[in-house]
Amino acid sequence: MTDWEIEGEELANCNCNLGCPCQFGVLPTDGTCEAAVLYKINKGHYGDTSLDGLTAAGVYKWPGAIHEGNGHMQLIIDPKADADQRAALQAIMTGADTEEMATMWFVFGAMCPNKHETIYAPVSIDLNIEDRIGKGVVEGVLDVAAEPIPNIVTGEPHRIGIALPNGFEFGFAEMAKGRTKTTGGDLELTKNTGTHAHLASLHLTGQGRVAA
Numbered sequence: 091m092t093d094w095e096i097e098g099e100e101l102a103n104c105n106c107n108l109g110c111p112c113q114f115g116v117l118p119t120d121g122t123c124e125a126a127v128l129y130k131i132n133k134g135h136y137g138d139t140s141l142d143g144l145t146a147a148g149v150y151k152w153p154g155a156i157h158e159g160n161g162h163m164q165l166i167i168d169p170k171a172d173a174d175q176r177a178a179l180q181a182i183m184t185g186a187d188t189e190e191m192a193t194m195w196f197v198f199g200a201m202c203p204n205k206h207e208t209i210y211a212p213v214s215i216d217l218n219i220e221d222r223i224g225k226g227v228v229e230g231v232l233d234v235a236a237e238p239i240p241n242i243v244t245g246e247p248h249r250i251g252i253a254l255p256n257g258f259e260f261g262f263a264e265m266a267k268g269r270t271k272t273t274g275g276d277l278e279l280t281k282n283t284g285t286h287a288h289l290a291s292l293h294l295t296g297q298g299r300v301a302a
Contacts, residue, residue: 091187092137094134094295095300096134098131098133098292099132100128100130100260101215101287103236103268103269103287105120106118106119107286109252113252117155121155123154124151124281125149125150125151126147126270127147127150128215129145130215131144131146139175145214145215147166147213147226148164148198149163159201161204162276162277164205165179166208166228166231167209176210183198184205185198186199191258193299194258194259206275206277209228209231219264220264222236222247222266224268231273232272232275234287238266251265252288257299260291261301264290266289267285269282269285
């Protein structure tokens, strides 16, 4: 198994209600899961291949809950990645060289037997985790935006976080309200407006999440 490690940030939006019941082991809001996730790698490697500064994304659709499987996924890798870096991200983001159930990428890969051809398109991500503000664009494919959840009475920003001490994705994430607009690719997301979003720091290896 090739040794790898990634430190970075993610911006995710799905079609569930704010907070996402899936984080609590509850079935998704409308019974399905549709999500876009963008990744900004600050520092990383796959064997001797550096992954520093790369960006990527994934679009995912399941007809039911994630753990029920039969999903579709399509990865997007920024073309600034060279051939070795592309192969590395492809392996990591499909769950290869990863212990069973150790990362969200392993789970996504295992639960998506329908893997669509990877797209190579510019991926830009700008986010402030603490402020719960994020914007991500995959040129010609999709754009994602996140903003603070408004207080139901005052409309002021309502700060909420989820801690998952044993999580395989993040240990803590800031909750937000988000939306995704798909404009290309094989998978269309039509339910992601004013729905769950989260912003989180990532530190992952083939053995799982590295605790802070």
